[in-house]
Amino acid sequence: MPVLEKGSEKVWQKRDRTQALLSWLGWLVGAAVVLFCWQIIADNTNWSFVADAPEQASHMIARGIPPNWGYLNTLWQPLWDTLNIATLGTLLGVAVAIPTAFLAARNTTPHPIVRYIALLVIVGSRSVNSLIWALLLVVVLGPGVLAGILAIGLRSIGFTGKLFYEAIEEIDPNPVEAVAATGASAAQVLSYGFWPQVMPSIFGVSVYRWDINIRESTVVGLVGAGGIGIQLQASINILRWSQVSMILLVVFLTVFVSEWISASVRRLLI
Amino acid sequence: MGSPNLGLPIVFVSVLLAGFVPNEFRPTAFGYALAVTPLCPMLRIQSLTKRYPTGDIALQSVNLDVPDGQVMALIGPSGAGKSTLIRCINRLVEPTSGQIYLNELELTRLGSAQLRRARRRMAMIFQEYALVERLTVMENVLSGQLGYVNFWQSWFRKFPQGTVDEAFRLLERVGLGQFPDKRADALSGGQRQRVGIARALLQNPNILLVDEPTASLDPKTARQIMRLICELAQERGLSVIVNIHDVPLAQQFSQRIVGLQAGEIVYDGPPSGLTERALTQIYGEEDWNPERESEADESPALAGTAGERQS
Amino acid sequence: MTQTTLPGRQWSPPNLIENPWIRWGLLIGGIIYLVLALLSVDVNPGRIARGMERGGQILVGFVQPDFFSRRDNIISGLIESLVMTVVATAIGVVISVPIGIGGARNLVPLPVYLVCRLVIALSRTFQEVIIAILFVVMLGFGPLAGVMTLVFGSVGFVSKLLAENIEEIDAAQVEAIRATGASWMQMLTYGVLPQVLPRLVGLSLYRFDINLRESAVIGIVGAGGIGATLNTSIQRYEYNTASAILLLIIALVMATELVSSAVRQRLQ
Structure with missing residues (x-):
């Protein structure tokens, strides 16, 4: 754990500068990859269906309850x-x-x-x-x-x-x-x-x-x-x-x- | 590990067929040379050498004769090759070169089926007891007879009544008559070693190979166990090779002491002959006077080149 | 010793189940069940005989994988599977953390615990494919339904194991942080998270493997990914292509498994 000297003060940080930078970079790359992947999925999705989804879901649930006990x-x-x-x-x-x-x-x-x-x-x-x-x-x-x-x-x-x-x-x-x-x-x-x-x-x-x-x-x-x-x-x-x-x-x-x-x-x- | 790769083809192909044939009737090249003439030693080891694949030399041209009925203690620092020597005799460890004869039968030349027959005559007692923990006391004792029954008999635990009688007698003898059906992992250390002794004796052996029987026990139990082993050996006229760290214990219970150092025998004589000089020769420089406790194995300067397989 | 050994004393190994009624009952019940179950298997020899021919075709197809005639479909399917896996694992883990914390009895009050455990139980009960069908009905065919399915599955898996891990942590460290007068959030970040973080990373990687494997399957019901390509090829009797796809799936799964187990080993 590095201790930086700033003038007369000692500042304690968990990571030194390069470590901090690398850690941020790692997160950034990770997030970029996930976003990029998401973009691909979004492109392959028919959003009008998705917009309809809540209605579909409520429809499904409404018709599914109560279950058909005789079945x-x-x-x-x-x-x-x-x-x-x-x-x-x-x-x-x-x-x-x-x-x-x-x-x-x-x-x-x-x-x-x-x-x-x-x-x-x-x-x-x-x-x-x-x-x-x-x-x-x-x-x-x-x-x-x-x-x-x-x-x-x-x-x-x-x-x-x-x-x-x-x-x-x-x-x-x-x-x-x-x-x-x-x-x-x-x-x-x-x-x-x-x-x-x-x-x-x-x-x-x-x-x-x-x-x-x-x-x-x-x-x-x-x-x-x-x-x-x-x-x-x-x-x-x-x-x-x-x-x-x-x-x-x-x-x-x-x-x-x-x-x-x-x-x-x-x-x-x- | 020392246990040979179990030749599994045998298991998968021939268990069903061969399983019904008791070992007695399997063809062997050797008849049993049990007629012991007093002149020939029970066990003879000639220029035995063991080199591990790592290159460590555990034993170097060891020559040793053990007469009938002798209790011989094998002492020496850790890594001196004591354990390897004992395991070379029943070939849990394959010797690199040299010969070992048991009653004039050359063990080192036997094929696997013959080796199994020969192993029935050499019983082993282990440091960590080596019981099958999840089996009962009785099952562990009866496993000493595995070499005498066929696979299905042992699988269904159908041992001959004579064997069961003998097992009960042995359990009484070692003081465990009341728990044949207790599981082995429910016993104390001393009790487990007693089961180990009963298992070994049920083999009806000619020789006992005993590997550090007391190293995991407290001093009092250790003495009891040593006494039991020696008594039983005397009753049955068995030879014993016991490999032991505790020098005073070795001196008390054995008739002969062999000191091993870096794979070579450096002392072979009566317990009384273990002078300070002899001990120094075996274990190296140390102040032996105050109390010869079993610290020998802790002198780091000597903890040898460690080829020994520690059990 | 009260018992003296008499010759002829019988010995048989103790039975696993003491009570003879239960022992024999279980044995006979088991045998009856097995017989009934085997009888219920409808074997149609005529159909199997006809099928053997096709089995032969499949075998022939499988020893000659064809990577090229449907190359574009295969590549896009594989990419879609990978992409779905990445997104679903990321979202799944993010959702799993709060639910996992909520499912740890040593950190939260009982009502929160019960709700979180219910979510976990729901997610773990149903096979991914059933969930996939429902999502396909709601969201239409395509990778989005697949992603939602995998997220749903990941949440149950990761939160359950995370919760169990949190329940096993060293209480002394948490107490020490609490003793400094830290708030609940501070206790979490200083006392709990450092202890479970390596495990969480390991779990996420492990789930990544599983998601990749699952993504090859949920495509069969229309939720995108390589599974859809596989299903199509089998339905078109293009067994060479199906074989190529299966081999690629196996290779991909094994590669990620190797990487993730290597990383997990380094973390420990």
Whole structure:
């Protein structure tokens, strides 16, 4: 912290002059970039629609309240599908992610080349959103729950696999050494030395991802991959806002409950 | 780390197939040479050298014979190679060159399956206990038998009743008979080390490799643990190599002391022969008279070139 | 010791759940659920057989990415995605700071806390794509709807983590500032902000990554960005172009992730 001498007085400042200048410059450049980007967006926006937006919104809300309670009866089946997409998709993803993570973790991989392949699988799966997976899978498998399950599963491999292999790399190596010293086979070393140490995080991460997948599975229906998203799409297309609000309410409650379940299971595991 | 890369292909490809075959029936090139003639030492180490990939030389041409039933203490400053020596014997650390024989079986030449069979005869006790924290006391003890059962037996915890009986007996013997189902992380340090001892003995070993068993314990517990190890070794006629910082403790409990300094043996004799000169040779210049406490490892001038893997 | 060891004493590992009723109930319930769930999956073998052909086309298309025939669309889509991400992250973080402070129980009175937490919960519940649809209906197709969506998502994410971070700060430092007779604002700027600022920067960068990734998706429902280009190419069966777009998205996401994790590591 520089202290400047001004005549006989000492003036204290947080930054000296160049630092202050640089800091201002940084902010200025940042602001300019944001403004420039905003300009591009503004150019690509049809402002007459935007001017109309408040009216549209109030219209939507007015027609959406109260929700169409009777519509609830047709929602049970899609809701069940949504739940299944999330659960089966998570199970699928985790089942693939666990062996992949053991191949990707530095301390359990059989060979560096295998490790890079496993890492590639994880990165590739992480980089593609489940909706994009769904978009492609619907083309191949046709619309339906199956495409949704696979889309959610494919996306989950990367997410859970990354957290799994980080957990594997962080374990305490001493018990592993001790188990190996008893003459245990490689599989036994994994099951006694590694598994008890990583099991809590594997369960925790899986439940966490299940909770995220509930949310994701509400939208894969938008591209035809099953679940409540199909109803949402249909209701929006015909502008039935009371149905839309009913669906949103159901989604809100489902997500709320799943988050609560996931949080309490994770608390139990610690 | 010293633990070998676990040969995971085995896990993914052959667990299902091989998992059902108990280790006993797997083909091995070696029969077991258990007929111990009194003349041949239990353990023989010949010109053992270990150089770490970093270039640090941890052991340099070490020669050592350990007869049947002997308790041998290995002392020396940190970084002298004590830990490396012990881990070279069961090959948690791969020796760079030299031979190690256990009952005339050349350990240094074994392939991985044979090495696993040989490891069953060498039990190890660790400084930080190295228990699997989330497993129960009993599961930790039973893990000493992993080399004798197949994968699915160990996965479903279906150990032979004889093994379970022996495990209960050992738990009683080390004074933990009342908590077989307590989780290991709920125990005190001394109790954990007792579990570690029970696990080692359940292996039914010929030799105990003991790595700093007392370094994480208070003085009283440390003595109790040392006494327990020596008693049990005597009951069963085991050889023991214990690597220990605490010189008085080493003198009290061992029959022979080997001093290691910078990867070489500089003292090998009875505990009574550890004169001031011998200590100076092992640890370097220090006023040994007042009270020989376990400060040896703190003399910075000597904290060697540190090739040793500290556990 | 009351218990003497008898040979033949049985041992089995303790069960994770003590109560046998709950244990077996959960197990059987889980199995029943799994069976029901698997039965509800409608597999149409005829459709899949037909789809396999198209799957083959997709695969062929994907090993031969075509970056050039739709080059202009791809470039403008990518730029739009980036631009949306920059603006949305900036606005989102600016809004998140007050809401994050308001969501920290150790700084504000209960009513403020509850309101802020409600905002956070609302923003986190709905998948971005649902929000995007609503914004598209209100604002029309285009990047503005995308920006609003990403802002909405960023606010929930950044404020929640910021609030949690503020709740974990060292209370002693805040007390020390309070003890000097500082006002609430002064306490905030001297006692709280220095402690959470690095974390806030880290969070913003992390959210930048997420926003970029999301911007590739919300385009599918019309909210601008590269997602729109991707959707079009898939609908036109131009799988070579779709492949190129996906590869570019992956590369872009990985590049920003590398940069942001490097910066975050330096901040710590």
